[in-house]
Amino acid sequence: MSLSSELAAGSMEEHDLKFGEKFVAKPKVAIPENDISITQRMISACSGSLITSLVVTPFDVIRIRIQQQEILPQDTCCHNSLKVESVPATGRNTLVKHMASPSAMAKAAEATPELFWMHNRYCKAENCSRITSTFQGFACVAKNEGVGTLWRGLSLTLFMAIPSNIIYFTGYEYIRDHSPISNHPLNPLLCGAFARIMSATFIAPAELIKTRLQSIPSDSKTSSKVLNNLLKDSFSLVRQNGAGTLFKGLQITLWRDVPFSGIYWSCYELFKSRIGHALNADFDNSRGTNDWKVFATSFFSGSISGTVAAFFTNPFDVGKTRLQITFEEGQKPGGYNRNMFKFLINIYRREGIGALYAGFGPRVMKIAPACAIMISSYEIGKKFFKDGNNHN
Template identity: 25%
Template sequence: MSLGAATAEETSSPSTEMKVPAEVDWHMLDKSRFFFLGAALFSGVSAALYPIVVLKTRQQVSPSNVSCFRMSLSIMQYEGFRGFYRGFGTSLMGTIPARALYMGALEVTKSSVGSATVRLGISDTTALAIANAAAGLSSAMAAQLVWTPVDVVSQRLMVQNGAKIGLISDRCDKYRNGIDAFRKILCSDGPRGLYRGFGISILTYAPCNAVWWASYSVVSRLIWAGLGRMDSNRRHHMSSSPNSRSALAVQGLSAVAASGVSAVITMPLDTIKTRLQVMDGVEENGRRRAMTAFQTVRSLVKEGGLRACYRGLGPRWASMAMSATTMVTTYEFLKKLSAKNQDCFTFMTSRK
């Protein structure tokens, strides 16, 4: 029995009148429609949020603390509007297969783990949090197989003109486009160069996704519970179901809160990961070798102490919040479009 089915079968508690949206499991989706529409929808989301990712990346590799406003002005002055979309083509080409891996792993894990927790007799809220955490962990690990080389190439394209404003060294390689960057990295460093920072990417994104999805499920349930109590106080004898506008608002608020928790917890790892993937290595015997994680941390702390690890926190939180809000609302909309049976999008009462 799936988590969504098990929850839907729960009888309504007399004290709980506000209903919550039912979970739509993997087996309820039309897979071809799910992946095709997902590629189109999330490509649009990536295009809208890409400039913030560029700002965050440039702040993280900057040797000094540069504000977002100053960074934006410098990009416009030296590179124009196109500077905010450096590496976007490469990023988009990699995002499509990575997102497909991510969504597939997310839904399969959530459905299987959710079913297992329900069979163990765990309450709906706890079962959903566990299922979401496990799904976030597995989906991030699967997607990093594609995302890491895409990150390495696209991030280098993002910052390669940074020397003009003192962001990075003039010794950095210059790339004409994503294919040129891919070829040069492969020639100089081999396949390992494309997976530079893979380990720390897993350490960054896997816990981040687990925390985000678990936080999202808990916060959304808390908001629905609060709305239920408010509604119960107003209507003693009437039961009401939330409309789509209420569901959208709850999804957005939950996504912002979950993004804040995840950003603060994993920001130092993200900064170290970005520097490992972007910054030049050290010269040894006439050859340039990639910096180790320890060397990167030492250099970062030497530049600005612990605060240096949190450079770009503002843009990252903003990026995560906007990305997560659009992602989760788009994702729920995508699941609605891809459902085999539209009647599965009902509201049900949660068991605490």
């Protein structure tokens, strides 16, 4: 502690003793030297991005593949195009029994949006098969498309992670600490939601490219050309339809991410308080022996909170994936309505509740460790800087 701070503290104590009968001493707040700067918070927010991205990207690839299978015909995989006479994936329940007439089959095919990559420029794989589980998907993709495909989009993920985490984590804590309802139980929910709106909007174009890139099956020979072709197609769409095409799916992304963020931060603050109290973890004081308690508290709180939030928002994740990997509206008859609720209700009516939770397994396997690693890295990073500031 600096000499000026000691003098200020001594003066405050003397003032309280002398005028204690007339005035009520205000609670002492943390002095600036003990706090951490915005830059230090930003560094802490980025510290876990690399590890998190390396761990969770394969789960993201499998999640997207499983979700897009729901709009593929049952007897068809990536190398065959959708045809009018094909029975869509919606027929996996009772629909197949009612597809007797050609007109009914044509109507069902129209109701199924076509994937943007279903032509030879992207898909030439002949041996790919449908994914039935997360780990079977790992083996299937690695065998037919190469192990590197499981980390497809990693560079874009890292490119997005740095600005996204800076805006999200730093923004959340700044808004939380300066909110007019900072002591209200709803404060974490509202502040987390607002921080997510800012970060999701900022990285929306890169998120669109990443989702499309991870959805494209290909053999190991053509894998290197996929990103190049995708970027050419994206720039072509921008020239034809304007920059707004890069924000396709942003609305439904916000419907997924904003509730997720609100639920996550509300649960995290709750579990952090409960688990931290049980472990006697101190997130503020400088004690090296306390670091493992801070890590354990934030790790488990983040993991549990991420799982809870993922469960409630998975239908929006399914909708986001489908919307972003299908043709633009107007290019194909029978395209999905942009209204988010109608979009999801149509999926539910045609395919059942199970379709809205497609890919939930790999999504949880991605989100739980991602949230745990990111928040624990962030908390430990902040504590590291606080400890360093205290010793200066």
